[in-house]
Amino acid sequence: MKGCIHLHRAIVIFIVLLVNSAKAHEQHHNYKLGAGDKLSIKIYGEADLSMSILVDTSGSIDYPYLGEIKVAGLTPAEVKQKIYLGLKGPYLISPKVMVSIATFRQFYIKGEVRRPGGYPFRPGLTVDQAIALAGGFTERAAKQSIMLSNNNDLNQTLKVTPDDHVAPDDILNIEESFF
Incomplete structure (x- = not known):
């Protein structure tokens, strides 16, 4: 009987942790960028295009070949798409882009x-x-x-x-x- 109670408690704790983890992941996924956030941009196989960059006070970043990109109010996934579309074709055939938040504001x-x-x-x-x-x-x-x-x-x-x-x-x- 005691084993069942401990198992039940363990399951409840696991579910609570899982829900909290999912909420934190959702917040991170829907996070809107702003001035002061620092992005980590990686283009696989292209060391010159991979960097950490701070979102400036105008809400933009200055990215090689693409110039100033307005990122304030966008999610990291939306920035990834902008960079992918900007590099695809004229600069790279099929760029593998990853954008993540290095530090939050x-x-x-x-x-x-x-x-x-x-x-x-x-x-x-x-x-x-x-x-x-x-x-x-x-x-x-x-x-x-x-x-x-x-x-x-x-x-x-x-x-x-x-x-x-x-x-x-x-x-x-x-x-x-x-x-």
Whole structure:
């Protein structure tokens, strides 16, 4: 009987981990690029065309032979397709292109945490994990009053919970408790 209970718990834990992994993969797959993201571009067999490149403040990259490519708002798969179509024909017969995110742009945390500042985003990051990255709450933190805004729209501020997800360019503000 005990063996069945342990097996059941193991199955439940496995399913939860699998669902969380799938959510993180989906977030990464649907991730929209922006200024500050660093891309890793590999063209198999073409070392001169393989590189790591930072998305500039205009949301573009400067790629050999193709010039400036606007990538802000695109997924890595869409950038891969743009590069493939640009190189196919005039430069390469059938380029094998891989585009991945080398480093994500930052999210920011301010207020009553031990180390406020900017931190690299990673898919699946929760508010609770972001607070941990910033060294945790200070003794004056209002733990139930966590506000979130985004650099792209500073006018919209939402109250969030520790389980909510953080996105690149998000700004978390941990307010001070009055008691």
